[in-house]
Amino acid sequence: MEPSHIAVIEALFGSDLYRQSLxxxxxxxxxxxxxxxxEEELADDAMRQHFCAIxxxxxxxxxxxxxxxxxxxQLKQMAVAEDRRREGVGAQLLAHAEGWAHEAGFLLMVLNARMGG
Ligand SMILES: CC(C)(COP(=O)(O)OP(=O)(O)OC[C@H]1O[C@@H](n2cnc3c(N)ncnc32)[C@H](O)[C@@H]1OP(=O)(O)O)[C@@H](O)C(=O)NCCC(=O)NCCS
Structure with missing residues (x-):
């Protein structure tokens, strides 16, 4: 079940929400x-869609x-604050990203992952 006090919204590149996400x-x-x-990653950020959980x-x-x-x-840079893990925030971010991708007409999402964590 999604916690009602958590919202996932777009973090426009360069905005305050984007800077907090960074x-x-x-x-x-x-x-x-x-x-x-x-610097390369920051330049690449301009080409990406960013979302944050608040x-x-x-x-x-x-x-x-x-x-x-x-x-x-490509799904990148997924992170949840250490003291807010296992509350479903990651699942909510993923669901929002998938919804946006579907609406925008994308058909496939790929990602790299780390073992452990
Ligand atoms: C990975 C990460 C984003 C998950 O976020 P989260 O908000 O804790 O995830 P959720 O609470 O939505 O968990 C969803 C499900 O994912 C799985 N899961 C989450 N963290 C897990 C872990 N450390 N190990 C195994 N499964 C995990 C579980 O199945 C979980 O559901 P359950 O606990 O109810 O069984 C978060 O742990 C994180 O930021 N980790 C460090 C950064 C990182 O590794 N990012 C990915 C880089 S490749």
């Missing part, structure tokens, strides 16, 4: 590996979709 991505996906977000005004989850061709999207 900070979350960096903390969850890059900092533990001793990495930061590169709870009480704070971004607690994020995901991006990158078009690879007219039918295919």
């Amino acid at each position: 900070r979350l991505r960096e903390a969850v996906l890059r900092a533990p590996l001793g990495l930061t977000i590169t 709870s009480y005004g704070l971004v607690i989850g994020t995901v991006s979709l990158k078009p690879l061709d007219e039918a295919t999207l």
Whole structure:
């Protein structure tokens, strides 16, 4: 069941929600590996669709979709704040991304994943 206090909305590239999402991505996906977000990745972000999960005004989850061709999207940079995992936020982000992809006419979604976590 979807928690009612969590909403998934678009985080327009360059917006405040996008910047909050970027900070979350960096903390969850890059900092533990001793990495930061590169200039190349930021440039690539302009080509992607970004969504964030919000709870009480704070971004607690994020995901991006990158078009690879007219039918295919790559799901990237999915992250949920460590203290908000296993609440269904990830599932809600994924459902929203799939809904958007379907509406936009994409037919296939691909992704890379990490073991563990
Ligand atoms: C992966 C991640 C986005 C999942 O987000 P989440 O909000 O915790 O996921 P949900 O609560 O919606 O879980 C949905 C289902 O996914 C599965 N799941 C979630 N985390 C899991 C884990 N660590 N191991 C195995 N299964 C997991 C479970 O089946 C879960 O349902 P259940 O707990 O009711 O059985 C989150 O754990 C995260 O940000 N991890 C670190 C970053 C990361 O690994 N991102 C992917 C990079 S490739």
